[in-house]
Amino acid sequence: MAKARAHSSKRTTHHLLLAVCLSVSVLLLLLVPAAATAAVAVAEGDGEIKSATGKDEGELVAERGAGGGGSVEEDEFAGGFGSLDSMLQWAIGNSDPEKLKAEAADAQKLSADELLKRRQEIKELMEKLKMPSDADLMKIAIGDLKNSSISLEDRQHLDKLGGLLPVIQELNNTNEEIRITSAWVLGTASQNNALVQNQILGYGALAGLVKMGYSTSTEEAAKALYAISALIRNNVNGQEAFHSENGSAMLQHILVSNSIDVRLQKKAVFLVTDLADFQLNSGNPQVPFLSDRLFLKSIVDMLSRFDLDLHEKVLLAIKSLLKLSSTDVEDFEFYDLGGVLLRLGVQLEDLTPEDQKEFAGEVDALRREVQTLFQHKLKQVHSWPCTLN
Numbered sequence: 001m002a003k004a005r006a007h008s009s010k011r012t013t014h015h016l017l018l019a020v021c022l023s024v025s026v027l028l029l030l031l032v033p034a035a036a037t038a039a040v041a042v043a044e045g046d047g048e049i050k051s052a053t054g055k056d057e058g059e060l061v062a063e064r065g066a067g068g069g070g071s072v073e074e075d076e077f078a079g080g081f082g083s084l085d086s087m088l089q090w091a092i093g094n095s096d097p098e099k100l101k102a103e104a105a106d107a108q109k110l111s112a113d114e115l116l117k118r119r120q121e122i123k124e125l126m127e128k129l130k131m132p133s134d135a136d137l138m139k140i141a142i143g144d145l146k147n148s149s150i151s152l153e154d155r156q157h158l159d160k161l162g163g164l165l166p167v168i169q170e171l172n173n174t175n176e177e178i179r180i181t182s183a184w185v186l187g188t189a190s191q192n193n194a195l196v197q198n199q200i201l202g203y204g205a206l207a208g209l210v211k212m213g214y215s216t217s218t219e220e221a222a223k224a225l226y227a228i229s230a231l232i233r234n235n236v237n238g239q240e241a242f243h244s245e246n247g248s249a250m251l252q253h254i255l256v257s258n259s260i261d262v263r264l265q266k267k268a269v270f271l272v273t274d275l276a277d278f279q280l281n282s283g284n285p286q287v288p289f290l291s292d293r294l295f296l297k298s299i300v301d302m303l304s305r306f307d308l309d310l311h312e313k314v315l316l317a318i319k320s321l322l323k324l325s326s327t328d329v330e331d332f333e334f335y336d337l338g339g340v341l342l343r344l345g346v347q348l349e350d351l352t353p354e355d356q357k358e359f360a361g362e363v364d365a366l367r368r369e370v371q372t373l374f375q376h377k378l379k380q381v382h383s384w385p386c387t388l389n
Contacts, residue, residue: 164189164199171208179212180223187227197235206231206238206245213250218261221254225267233274236284248289255298262307269313272299276320286326293331296321300335303344306351308359311344315366322373329377338378341371 110118170182186205190197209231212224228247232238242248254260254268275287289295299321302314318337321327344367352360 165203168200168203168205168208171205171212176215176217176220180220183209183212183220183223183227187223187230190227190230192233194235197231197238200231201235201238201241206241206247210242210245210247210250213247214253218264221260222264222267225254225264225271229267229271229274234278234282236282239275239278239287243287243289248292248295251289252295252298255302262305262310265302266310266313269299269302269310269317273313273317273320276317276324280320280323286324290321290324291326291328291331293328293334296327296331297335300332300337300340303340306347308352308356308363311348312363312366315363315370319366319370319373322370322377329374329381332374333378337374338371341367341374 164186167182167185170178171186173179173182186200186209190200206228209224209228213221213228215221215224228242232242251268251271254264272290276290278284279286279290299314299317303311318332322329322332345364348360348364348367
Protein backbone atom coordinates (compact mmCIF):
# COMPACT_ATOMS: atom_id res chain seq x y z
CA MET A 1 0.00 0.00 0.00
CA ALA A 2 2.82 2.41 0.89
CA LYS A 3 4.48 1.72 -2.45
CA ALA A 4 1.24 2.27 -4.31
CA ARG A 5 0.67 5.56 -2.51
CA ALA A 6 4.21 6.66 -3.29
CA HIS A 7 3.80 5.95 -7.01
CA SER A 8 0.36 7.57 -7.04
CA SER A 9 1.77 10.66 -5.35
CA LYS A 10 4.62 10.75 -7.81
CA ARG A 11 2.26 10.57 -10.81
CA THR A 12 0.02 13.24 -9.32
CA THR A 13 2.95 15.57 -8.72
CA HIS A 14 4.23 14.98 -12.23
CA HIS A 15 0.88 15.70 -13.83
CA LEU A 16 0.32 18.77 -11.66
CA LEU A 17 3.71 20.18 -12.60
CA LEU A 18 3.05 19.58 -16.28
CA ALA A 19 -0.37 21.24 -16.08
CA VAL A 20 1.01 24.27 -14.25
CA CYS A 21 3.90 24.63 -16.69
CA LEU A 22 1.54 24.50 -19.65
CA SER A 23 -0.58 27.18 -18.02
CA VAL A 24 2.55 29.25 -17.55
CA SER A 25 3.26 28.93 -21.26
CA VAL A 26 0.02 30.85 -21.83
CA LEU A 27 0.52 33.37 -19.04
CA LEU A 28 4.07 34.17 -20.03
CA LEU A 29 2.79 35.31 -23.40
CA LEU A 30 1.12 38.15 -21.53
CA LEU A 31 4.22 39.21 -19.63
CA VAL A 32 5.81 41.35 -22.30
CA PRO A 33 5.29 41.78 -26.04
CA ALA A 34 8.65 40.15 -26.69
CA ALA A 35 7.34 36.88 -25.27
CA ALA A 36 4.34 36.93 -27.56
CA THR A 37 6.63 37.67 -30.49
CA ALA A 38 8.83 34.70 -29.59
CA ALA A 39 5.81 32.41 -29.44
CA VAL A 40 4.59 33.54 -32.84
CA ALA A 41 8.08 33.05 -34.29
CA VAL A 42 8.23 29.48 -33.05
CA ALA A 43 4.69 28.76 -34.16
CA GLU A 44 5.55 29.95 -37.67
CA GLY A 45 8.65 27.79 -37.79
CA ASP A 46 11.32 30.44 -37.14
CA GLY A 47 13.34 27.84 -35.21
CA GLU A 48 15.10 30.39 -32.95
CA ILE A 49 13.73 30.74 -29.44
CA LYS A 50 13.92 34.29 -28.10
CA SER A 51 13.85 35.03 -24.40
CA ALA A 52 11.61 37.57 -22.71
CA THR A 53 14.53 40.00 -22.96
CA GLY A 54 14.88 39.45 -26.67
CA LYS A 55 18.08 37.41 -26.46
CA ASP A 56 18.43 34.10 -28.25
CA GLU A 57 19.37 30.84 -26.57
CA GLY A 58 23.03 31.06 -27.61
CA GLU A 59 23.43 34.47 -26.01
CA LEU A 60 21.86 33.25 -22.79
CA VAL A 61 24.15 30.20 -22.63
CA ALA A 62 27.18 32.42 -23.26
CA GLU A 63 26.14 34.78 -20.47
CA ARG A 64 25.67 31.90 -18.04
CA GLY A 65 29.14 30.59 -18.90
CA ALA A 66 30.72 34.01 -18.45
CA GLY A 67 29.01 34.34 -15.09
CA GLY A 68 30.86 31.35 -13.70
CA GLY A 69 27.87 29.03 -13.38
CA GLY A 70 28.25 25.42 -12.33
CA SER A 71 29.39 22.78 -14.76
CA VAL A 72 26.37 20.58 -14.11
CA GLU A 73 23.94 20.96 -16.96
CA GLU A 74 20.56 22.35 -15.90
CA ASP A 75 17.81 19.77 -16.26
CA GLU A 76 14.69 21.92 -16.22
CA PHE A 77 12.13 19.15 -16.38
CA ALA A 78 13.70 17.19 -13.56
CA GLY A 79 14.88 19.95 -11.31
CA GLY A 80 12.79 23.07 -11.87
CA PHE A 81 13.49 26.32 -13.71
CA GLY A 82 16.47 28.48 -12.98
CA SER A 83 15.04 31.64 -14.57
CA LEU A 84 12.12 33.21 -16.37
CA ASP A 85 13.98 32.74 -19.65
CA SER A 86 14.45 29.02 -19.12
CA MET A 87 10.80 28.62 -18.14
CA LEU A 88 9.69 30.50 -21.25
CA GLN A 89 11.89 28.38 -23.51
CA TRP A 90 10.60 25.17 -21.96
CA ALA A 91 6.98 26.28 -22.14
CA ILE A 92 7.20 27.34 -25.79
CA GLY A 93 9.09 24.21 -26.77
CA ASN A 94 6.50 21.94 -25.17
CA SER A 95 3.27 23.61 -26.31
CA ASP A 96 1.10 23.30 -29.40
CA PRO A 97 2.39 25.85 -31.99
CA GLU A 98 -1.03 26.66 -33.48
CA LYS A 99 -2.56 27.17 -30.06
CA LEU A 100 0.34 29.40 -29.02
CA LYS A 101 -0.12 31.48 -32.18
CA ALA A 102 -3.82 32.05 -31.45
CA GLU A 103 -3.17 32.89 -27.81
CA ALA A 104 -0.39 35.29 -28.76
CA ALA A 105 -2.82 37.18 -31.00
CA ASP A 106 -5.39 37.34 -28.18
CA ALA A 107 -2.73 38.61 -25.78
CA GLN A 108 -2.20 41.70 -27.91
CA LYS A 109 -5.83 42.73 -27.31
CA LEU A 110 -5.66 42.81 -23.49
CA SER A 111 -5.98 46.13 -21.68
CA ALA A 112 -3.34 47.53 -19.32
CA ASP A 113 -5.36 46.49 -16.27
CA GLU A 114 -5.78 42.96 -17.59
CA LEU A 115 -2.07 42.73 -18.28
CA LEU A 116 -1.28 43.92 -14.77
CA LYS A 117 -3.58 41.29 -13.31
CA ARG A 118 -1.99 38.54 -15.40
CA ARG A 119 1.48 39.65 -14.41
CA GLN A 120 0.53 39.27 -10.76
CA GLU A 121 -0.71 35.76 -11.49
CA ILE A 122 2.60 35.00 -13.18
CA LYS A 123 4.53 36.28 -10.17
CA GLU A 124 2.61 33.97 -7.87
CA LEU A 125 3.19 31.01 -10.18
CA MET A 126 6.89 31.79 -10.39
CA GLU A 127 7.12 31.70 -6.61
CA LYS A 128 5.52 28.26 -6.56
CA LEU A 129 7.80 26.96 -9.31
CA LYS A 130 11.00 28.57 -7.99
CA MET A 131 14.12 26.42 -8.20
CA PRO A 132 14.66 24.82 -4.77
CA SER A 133 17.70 25.92 -2.79
CA ASP A 134 20.54 23.54 -1.91
CA ALA A 135 18.98 23.10 1.53
CA ASP A 136 15.61 22.28 -0.05
CA LEU A 137 17.22 19.72 -2.37
CA MET A 138 18.93 18.10 0.59
CA LYS A 139 15.63 17.89 2.50
CA ILE A 140 13.96 16.33 -0.55
CA ALA A 141 16.79 13.80 -0.84
CA ILE A 142 16.56 12.88 2.83
CA GLY A 143 12.79 12.52 2.64
CA ASP A 144 13.01 10.27 -0.39
CA LEU A 145 15.77 8.10 1.01
CA LYS A 146 13.86 7.57 4.27
CA ASN A 147 10.96 6.25 2.20
CA SER A 148 11.54 2.50 2.00
CA SER A 149 9.24 2.24 -1.04
CA ILE A 150 11.54 4.39 -3.22
CA SER A 151 12.96 2.19 -5.97
CA LEU A 152 16.60 1.94 -7.07
CA GLU A 153 15.65 3.71 -10.29
CA ASP A 154 14.27 6.67 -8.34
CA ARG A 155 17.44 6.84 -6.25
CA GLN A 156 19.46 7.02 -9.46
CA HIS A 157 17.47 10.12 -10.45
CA LEU A 158 18.84 12.00 -7.43
CA ASP A 159 21.72 13.36 -9.49
CA LYS A 160 19.43 14.48 -12.33
CA LEU A 161 17.35 16.34 -9.79
CA GLY A 162 20.43 18.33 -8.85
CA GLY A 163 20.54 16.73 -5.40
CA LEU A 164 23.95 15.06 -5.30
CA LEU A 165 26.33 17.95 -5.79
CA PRO A 166 24.77 20.19 -3.09
CA VAL A 167 24.85 17.28 -0.63
CA ILE A 168 28.52 16.54 -1.41
CA GLN A 169 29.44 20.20 -1.01
CA GLU A 170 27.90 20.16 2.47
CA LEU A 171 30.55 17.67 3.60
CA ASN A 172 32.73 20.75 4.11
CA ASN A 173 30.10 22.71 5.99
CA THR A 174 31.28 24.25 9.27
CA ASN A 175 28.23 22.76 11.02
CA GLU A 176 28.86 19.21 12.23
CA GLU A 177 25.21 18.17 12.05
CA ILE A 178 25.02 19.17 8.39
CA ARG A 179 28.19 17.21 7.59
CA ILE A 180 26.77 14.16 9.38
CA THR A 181 23.47 14.39 7.54
CA SER A 182 25.26 14.78 4.20
CA ALA A 183 27.34 11.65 4.82
CA TRP A 184 24.20 9.73 5.78
CA VAL A 185 22.42 10.79 2.58
CA LEU A 186 25.37 9.76 0.39
CA GLY A 187 25.73 6.42 2.14
CA THR A 188 22.04 5.61 1.91
CA ALA A 189 21.77 6.69 -1.72
CA SER A 190 24.72 4.54 -2.84
CA GLN A 191 23.77 1.32 -1.02
CA ASN A 192 24.00 -1.55 -3.55
CA ASN A 193 23.73 0.88 -6.45
CA ALA A 194 26.75 1.01 -8.77
CA LEU A 195 25.38 3.90 -10.81
CA VAL A 196 24.92 6.19 -7.81
CA GLN A 197 28.25 5.04 -6.37
CA ASN A 198 30.03 6.16 -9.53
CA GLN A 199 28.08 9.42 -9.69
CA ILE A 200 29.16 10.31 -6.15
CA LEU A 201 32.73 9.14 -6.73
CA GLY A 202 32.85 11.27 -9.88
CA TYR A 203 32.21 14.36 -7.78
CA GLY A 204 35.20 13.54 -5.54
CA ALA A 205 33.16 12.91 -2.40
CA LEU A 206 35.66 10.46 -0.90
CA ALA A 207 38.14 13.22 -0.03
CA GLY A 208 35.62 14.91 2.26
CA LEU A 209 34.47 11.64 3.79
CA VAL A 210 38.02 10.47 4.56
CA LYS A 211 38.67 13.82 6.23
CA MET A 212 35.54 13.34 8.35
CA GLY A 213 36.84 9.92 9.39
CA TYR A 214 39.51 11.69 11.49
CA SER A 215 36.88 13.65 13.42
CA THR A 216 37.01 13.56 17.21
CA SER A 217 33.22 13.26 17.08
CA THR A 218 32.31 9.57 17.15
CA GLU A 219 29.03 10.23 15.37
CA GLU A 220 30.66 12.16 12.55
CA ALA A 221 33.43 9.62 12.01
CA ALA A 222 30.90 6.78 12.15
CA LYS A 223 28.69 8.37 9.50
CA ALA A 224 31.76 8.97 7.33
CA LEU A 225 32.70 5.27 7.61
CA TYR A 226 29.12 4.31 6.79
CA ALA A 227 29.19 6.40 3.62
CA ILE A 228 32.67 5.21 2.62
CA SER A 229 31.67 1.56 3.08
CA ALA A 230 28.57 2.03 0.93
CA LEU A 231 30.54 3.86 -1.77
CA ILE A 232 33.39 1.40 -2.20
CA ARG A 233 31.57 -1.87 -1.54
CA ASN A 234 31.93 -4.14 -4.58
CA ASN A 235 33.24 -1.16 -6.54
CA VAL A 236 36.79 -1.35 -7.91
CA ASN A 237 36.81 2.34 -8.85
CA GLY A 238 35.74 3.27 -5.35
CA GLN A 239 38.43 1.13 -3.74
CA GLU A 240 41.11 2.62 -5.99
CA ALA A 241 39.88 6.11 -5.10
CA PHE A 242 39.91 5.20 -1.39
CA HIS A 243 43.54 4.10 -1.74
CA SER A 244 44.40 7.30 -3.64
CA GLU A 245 42.87 9.40 -0.86
CA ASN A 246 45.03 7.51 1.68
CA GLY A 247 41.96 6.05 3.31
CA SER A 248 44.10 3.32 4.88
CA ALA A 249 45.79 5.91 7.12
CA MET A 250 42.38 7.01 8.33
CA LEU A 251 41.39 3.41 9.07
CA GLN A 252 44.63 2.76 10.92
CA HIS A 253 44.13 5.94 12.94
CA ILE A 254 40.80 4.56 14.12
CA LEU A 255 42.18 1.10 14.85
CA VAL A 256 45.20 2.10 16.95
CA SER A 257 43.75 4.92 19.04
CA ASN A 258 42.77 3.91 22.57
CA SER A 259 40.63 7.04 22.93
CA ILE A 260 38.31 6.15 20.04
CA ASP A 261 34.94 4.59 20.79
CA VAL A 262 35.06 0.82 20.32
CA ARG A 263 31.86 1.01 18.26
CA LEU A 264 33.73 3.03 15.65
CA GLN A 265 36.58 0.53 15.67
CA LYS A 266 34.12 -2.26 14.99
CA LYS A 267 32.88 -0.40 11.92
CA ALA A 268 36.46 0.02 10.71
CA VAL A 269 37.22 -3.69 11.17
CA PHE A 270 34.01 -4.61 9.37
CA LEU A 271 35.11 -2.47 6.41
CA VAL A 272 38.47 -4.27 6.34
CA THR A 273 36.70 -7.64 6.20
CA ASP A 274 34.40 -6.41 3.48
CA LEU A 275 37.33 -5.24 1.34
CA ALA A 276 39.26 -8.49 1.86
CA ASP A 277 36.23 -10.64 1.00
CA PHE A 278 35.65 -8.65 -2.17
CA GLN A 279 39.23 -9.31 -3.25
CA LEU A 280 38.82 -13.01 -2.53
CA ASN A 281 35.54 -13.36 -4.42
CA SER A 282 36.12 -11.05 -7.38
CA GLY A 283 39.66 -11.83 -8.43
CA ASN A 284 40.32 -8.11 -8.86
CA PRO A 285 43.74 -6.58 -8.04
CA GLN A 286 44.52 -6.54 -4.35
CA VAL A 287 44.02 -3.44 -2.20
CA PRO A 288 47.68 -2.74 -1.26
CA PHE A 289 47.21 -1.63 2.33
CA LEU A 290 45.47 -4.89 3.31
CA SER A 291 48.88 -6.59 3.15
CA ASP A 292 50.84 -3.81 4.85
CA ARG A 293 52.75 -5.10 7.88
CA LEU A 294 51.89 -2.20 10.20
CA PHE A 295 48.25 -2.37 9.17
CA LEU A 296 48.15 -6.08 10.01
CA LYS A 297 49.69 -5.29 13.41
CA SER A 298 46.84 -2.83 14.06
CA ILE A 299 44.34 -5.62 13.45
CA VAL A 300 46.12 -8.19 15.64
CA ASP A 301 46.54 -5.74 18.53
CA MET A 302 42.78 -5.27 18.73
CA LEU A 303 42.41 -8.82 20.04
CA SER A 304 43.95 -7.59 23.31
CA ARG A 305 40.86 -5.54 24.08
CA PHE A 306 38.26 -7.53 25.95
CA ASP A 307 35.06 -7.07 23.98
CA LEU A 308 33.40 -10.20 22.62
CA ASP A 309 31.72 -8.49 19.71
CA LEU A 310 34.99 -6.78 18.73
CA HIS A 311 36.83 -10.11 19.03
CA GLU A 312 34.39 -11.75 16.65
CA LYS A 313 34.76 -8.98 14.04
CA VAL A 314 38.57 -8.94 14.32
CA LEU A 315 38.79 -12.73 13.98
CA LEU A 316 36.60 -12.61 10.86
CA ALA A 317 38.89 -9.93 9.42
CA ILE A 318 42.05 -11.95 10.16
CA LYS A 319 40.47 -15.05 8.66
CA SER A 320 39.81 -13.22 5.38
CA LEU A 321 43.23 -11.51 5.38
CA LEU A 322 45.00 -14.84 5.90
CA LYS A 323 43.30 -16.18 2.78
CA LEU A 324 44.58 -13.38 0.56
CA SER A 325 47.42 -14.51 -1.69
CA SER A 326 49.12 -11.16 -1.17
CA THR A 327 49.29 -11.55 2.62
CA ASP A 328 52.59 -12.78 4.05
CA VAL A 329 51.77 -15.12 6.94
CA GLU A 330 55.19 -14.36 8.41
CA ASP A 331 54.00 -10.82 9.10
CA PHE A 332 51.30 -12.30 11.33
CA GLU A 333 53.93 -14.56 12.90
CA PHE A 334 56.19 -11.55 13.52
CA TYR A 335 53.43 -9.97 15.58
CA ASP A 336 52.85 -13.21 17.49
CA LEU A 337 49.37 -13.98 16.20
CA GLY A 338 49.70 -17.52 17.55
CA GLY A 339 50.41 -16.33 21.08
CA VAL A 340 47.64 -13.71 20.92
CA LEU A 341 45.14 -16.39 19.87
CA LEU A 342 46.21 -18.66 22.75
CA ARG A 343 45.80 -15.89 25.31
CA LEU A 344 42.42 -15.02 23.84
CA GLY A 345 41.34 -18.65 24.32
CA VAL A 346 42.18 -18.42 28.03
CA GLN A 347 40.26 -15.15 28.36
CA LEU A 348 37.20 -16.60 26.67
CA GLU A 349 37.24 -19.62 28.96
CA ASP A 350 38.03 -18.00 32.32
CA LEU A 351 36.94 -14.37 32.19
CA THR A 352 33.65 -14.43 30.35
CA PRO A 353 30.55 -13.51 32.42
CA GLU A 354 28.00 -16.29 32.76
CA ASP A 355 25.37 -14.49 30.69
CA GLN A 356 27.80 -14.33 27.73
CA LYS A 357 29.09 -17.90 27.85
CA GLU A 358 27.15 -19.02 24.78
CA PHE A 359 28.41 -16.15 22.63
CA ALA A 360 31.91 -16.67 24.01
CA GLY A 361 31.73 -20.29 22.85
CA GLU A 362 30.90 -19.15 19.33
CA VAL A 363 33.77 -16.68 19.34
CA ASP A 364 36.14 -19.36 20.62
CA ALA A 365 35.09 -21.69 17.79
CA LEU A 366 35.97 -18.92 15.33
CA ARG A 367 39.28 -18.38 17.17
CA ARG A 368 40.17 -22.05 16.70
CA GLU A 369 39.28 -21.84 13.03
CA VAL A 370 41.59 -18.86 12.56
CA GLN A 371 44.31 -20.59 14.55
CA THR A 372 44.10 -23.68 12.32
CA LEU A 373 44.28 -21.57 9.16
CA PHE A 374 47.25 -19.64 10.53
CA GLN A 375 49.18 -22.77 11.46
CA HIS A 376 48.41 -24.36 8.10
CA LYS A 377 49.88 -21.39 6.24
CA LEU A 378 52.91 -21.37 8.52
CA LYS A 379 53.45 -25.06 7.84
CA GLN A 380 53.43 -24.36 4.11
CA VAL A 381 56.10 -21.70 4.58
CA HIS A 382 58.36 -23.38 7.15
CA SER A 383 57.65 -27.03 6.30
CA TRP A 384 57.43 -28.15 9.92
CA PRO A 385 54.40 -29.49 11.82
CA CYS A 386 52.48 -27.28 14.21
CA THR A 387 50.11 -28.53 16.87
CA LEU A 388 46.75 -27.02 17.70
CA ASN A 389 46.37 -26.00 21.32
